[in-house]
Amino acid sequence: MREEDDVLISRYLAGELTNEEFQAFEDRLPRDPGLKAALRDRRQEMTFLRSEALRPDLDAKMAELAAAHFAASESPAENAPPEKEVAKEAPEARIRPMRRRTWWAVASVAAAVVLVLMLWNPFAGIGEDPYRQFASYQPVYLTEKSSEVVSSAQAAETAFNGGDYAAAYNELTNYLRERPEDNEARLARGIAALETERTDEAMAIFRELAEGNTSFQTDGQYYLGLAQLKTGDLATAKATFQAIPIDDPDYGARRRAVLGWLER
Secondary structure, eight states: OOHHHHHHHHHHHHTOSOHHHHHHHHHHGGGOHHHHHHHHHHHHHHHHHHHHHTHHHHHHHHHHHHHHHHHHHHSOOTTOOOHHHHHHHOTTOOOOOOOHHHHHHHHHHHHHHHHHHHHOOTTTTTTSOHHHHHOOOOOOOOTTSOSSOOTTHHHHHHHHHTTOHHHHHHHHHHHHHHOTTOHHHHHHHHHHHHHTTOHHHHHHHHHHHHTSSSTTHHHHHHHHHHHHHHHTOHHHHHHHHHTSOTTOTTTHHHHHHHHHHHTO
């Protein structure tokens, strides 16, 4: 990739392009597969770096799980029969606690799984409505995009990432008055609208992104399907999810998960 394109992608993701530069970049993406792939790779790198930032929380959680495991394994079970009686009933079925080496081997695998689930857990909330099973959102980072201060950026970012979608909707509305070209903020506002029962407005935002020529097409497509899932229009939602490319690096796995649920 040319160095100027690398710089261009950095400025695009940082929100530092002028309106003319931004539109020219968006117009070029559908015609330049190399640029589109480079942008996709850069976004994946950013997602990875964000996941790395979660590792301290993950390490603390794994330490907590390990402590709980060893405490349980070293304490006799309540109401357990005497050891001799257990041996008589099932001499081959005695259960021994895992050795520490085995525990940490399992924990290392579990840590990888937990890290993925911290970023996105399609099966969270089993037993709840299907929409809630798949409604897990990436955090937004509006304050990192430009050296120019946008007064509502911090409030919008804090509210959205904290799950206060009512406040996030208002702050993102204010932010987009100053940065109407910020598609990440548009997507986040659509999510906030969806979470605050402004479903028609959310679907309009997602549809506009899905039908546009920006790098947020697939994001719009996925969340449009999610909104349709929330309304109970399962047939339309299924068609929307099926339109997402199977091998999409960001939404391919999510597509398979939700279609697996719809086709169960």
